[in-house]
Amino acid sequence: MTLLNNHRTRRRRLGVAATAAGLLAALLTAGPAVATPDPGDAPVTSEKVSKSEAAEARAAIANGEIPGQDEIVHSDNIQHLANIPKDALPGTNSDLAFQGKYAFAGNYDGFRIFDISNPKAPKTVSQVLCPGSQNDITVSGDLLFLSTDSSRSDNSCSSTTQPATEKSSWEGMKVFDISDKKNPKYVAAVETACGSHTHTLVPERKNVYIYVSSYSPSATFPDCQPPHDGISIIKVPRKAPEKAAVVNFPVLFPGEGADGGGNPGGPTNPGVSKTTGCHDITVLPSKDLAAGACMGDGILFSIKDPENPKIIDQVQDNVNFAFWHSASFNQKANKVVFTDELGGGGAATCNETVGPNRGADGIYDIVGKGDKRKLVFKSYFKIPRHQADTENCVAHNGSLIPVKGKDIMVQAWYQGGISVWDFTNSSKPKEIAFFERGPLSTTTMVTGGSWSAYYYNGYIYSNDIAKGFDVLKINDRRTDPAKKNRLGELNVQTQPDYFD
Template structure:
C-alpha cells in the first residue's frame, strides 16, 4: 500500500448556421442540460440519507477512515498542481481530449478550451455554451466532435429539451471548426439513431470515421426504436465536414446480446454499446456494450467485424468502457455499477462489483479470444454519500509495463499496475472527501488521463485538476510526447 499524504483544503465557496451566433469565446449564462434516464453517466438529483447513514459518515471522518468534506488526500508520489473551478459553463463536467498545448473539456452545457502550455497555470481560451448531455468530446485536426444524448428541440446550441416521443426531436453528433481556438465555429450536425452517448474517432486519411455509441431504444421513440443492436458510423470529410453523414449501422449483436433480467438478474440488457476504444495501429477495437464485452476488427472502418464476445453475469452490471494495453494482448473493461450515481466503493458492495475486469487476448487474427484474469477495484472505502465506481482512464506509456490512471468519481483518481493480469495493484492515488455527509449528489473525477507528462482530471463538480506523478516506476513515460490524444482512439506508444 502507498503511504498517505494529507492536504487540508477548504474550498470557497436550426440549423447549424443559425446556431453559430451563440458560439462566442466566453458565455455568461448556461441553460440546463437534460440527462438521459438510462444507466451510465446520468447525473442524479441529490438524495437525502437516513439519520444512521449520516452518523456513519460523520464517524468515519472523525476516525480518519475517510477524508473530511473538501479535504484532499493523496499518496506521496502524486502532487496536486492546480484546480480550475467551473466558470461560465455551469453544467456537469464530462470527458477530455487534447491537442498540442490545449485541453478540451466537455460539459453537459457545452465545452471549455484550456491553454495548458504551462500545466501549473492553465488558462481558459474559450467557453462554448451548447447544452446537450453528455457532450462527450474529441478532436482531430481542425475539427471538434460533441455528442448529444438528450432529446432536443433542434440541432442548434440554443435548443431546449423536448420529449424523445416527439418526431421532430433531435439527438446526434455536432461538429465544430477549432482552427481558431478562441472562437470555435459550429459547422455541421448529424442525427443518429438513439442519439450519441459517446463516440470514438477512427482516422482515415482524407476522412475521419466516427463510431457512435447509443442505447436504450423504445417503441415510443420515433427515431430510436428496437432493435438497436449496433452502432452508427459517420463519415466526415475533413475538408468538407458539412457533408458528414451516417454511412452504415452495423449489427454487432445479431442474437440481440445479453438479455439481462430476468435471465441474468442485475445485468443490463444489451441494446447497443456504451463506449468503444479503437487501436488503429492494430485494426482492433474493444466495445463495452451494456451486458457484453467485445473485440472487433476495424481494418475496413465502415465494416467492423466482431471477433470475440464475453459476458460476466455474476459481477458486471453495466459494461462501460475499455482500454487496451500497449501490446494489445490485454483489455481492461470497466463496470459502471449503479450508473455512476451510487455509492458502490464500500464494504457492502465488495471488491468485485463496480470494478475493472482484466482480460487477456489470446490467439491470433479471427481466432483471438478474451480470457478473464482478475478484477481491480480501489480498496479505499468511500462514504455512503459518495458516488464511486470504475470510470474513464488511460494508459501511462511506460515501456514494458501496463500501468494506467483511472477516474473513480468521488473515489478520486487511481494509478495502478496490471502488468501481471492476475495481480493488479494500486501504486498511487488522489481523492477529495465527500461533498456532503448528509446527501448523495454526483461529483468526482469523470475522466483522469495522462498526457505529455501530467495527469489531467475533469471533476464533475469541482472543475479541472492537474496532477504530477513522481514515481520511478512511471518516470519513463515523461519521454513520450503526443500531438493529439483522444483516449478512446489509442495511440501505438511502442512506435
C-alpha cells in the same frame, strides 16, 4: 499489498495538501443554460441518505477513515498542481481531449478550451454554450466532435429539451471548426439513432470515421426503435465536414426477435443490463482492433475496414458485471481492461457492502491469433479505499501511462478520486498512487468526483464533475519513463501506438 494499503490509510488520516485554485476569466458572454441529462453516467441528482448512513459518514471522517468534507488527500508520489473551478458552464463536467498545448473539456452545457502550456496555471481560452448531455468530446485536426444524448428541440446550440417521443426531436453528433481556438464555429450536425452517448474516432488522412455508441431504445421513440443492437458509423470529410453523414449501422449483436442477440439481462441474468447497444468503444488503429463495452457484453472486433467492423469475440460476466462501461487496451494489444459502471455513476458502490469485485475493472487477456482471438478473464481491480455512502464511486474513464514493458493506467473513480494502478501481471493488479477529495456532503448523495482522468505529456488531467479541471503530476520511478513520451493529439478512446 498490505503494507501499501496501511501506508495509504495513514496518509489519508494526515489529510495532506490544500486545493490550488484559480478562477480564470471566461470569454463566453452569453448567459449559460442548464442542460437536462438523460439517465446514464453521473445523473445530476441530490438525494438524502438515511440517518444511519449519514452518521456512519461523519464517524468515518472523525476516525480518519475517510477524508473530511472537501478535504484533499493523496499518496506521497502525487502532486496537485492546479484546480480551475467551473465557470460559465455550470452543468456536469464530462470527458477530455487534447491537442498540442490545449485541453478540451466536455460539459453537459457545452465545452471549454484550456491552454495547458503551463500545467501549473491553465488558462481558459474559450467556452462554448451548447447544451446536450453528455457532450462527449474528441478532436482531430481542425475539427471538434460533440455527442448529444438528450432529446432536443433541434440541432442548434440554442435548443431546448423535448420528449424523444416527438418525431421532430433531435439527438446525434455535432461538428465544430476549432482552427481558431478562441472562436470555435459550429459547422455540421448528424442525427443518429438513439442519439450519441459516447463516440470514438477512427481517423484517416482524408476522412474521420466516428463510431457512435448509444442505447436504450423504445417502441415509443420514432428515431430509436428496438432492437438497437449496433452502432452508427459517420464519415466526415476533413475538407468538407458539412457533408458528414451516417454511412453504416453494423449489427454487433445479431439475433432473432425484437431483442437481438446481446445479453438478455434480467430476469435471465438478474442485476445485469440488457444489451441494447454499446456504451463506449476504444479503438487501437495501429492494430486494426476495437474493444466495445456494450451494457451486458464485452466485445473484441476488427476495424480493418472501418465502415464494416467485424466481431472477433464476445464475453459476459453475469456474476459481477452489471454494466459494461468502457474499455482500454494495453500497448501490446494482448489485454483489455473493461470497467463496470455499477449504479450508473450515481451510487455509492466503493464500500464494504458492495465489495471488491463489483463496480470494478475486469482484466482480460487476449489469447490466440487473428479472427480466432479470445478474451480470457484474469482478475478484478478496485480501489482499496472505502468511500462514504454519500459518495458516488465506481470504475470510470482512464488512460494508459506509456511505460515501455509495463501496463500502467490512471483512472477516474468519481468521488473515489483518481487511481494509478499497474496491471502488468493480469492476475495481480496493484495500485501505486492515488488522489481524492472527501465527500461533497455527509448527509446527501450529491453526484461529483472525477469523470475522466488521463495522462498527457507528463501530467495527469482530470475533469471533476463538481469541482472543475484538475492538474496533477506523478513522481514515481515506475512511471517516470512516460515523461519522455510526447503526443501532438490525444483522444483516449482512439489509443495511440506510443512506441511505434
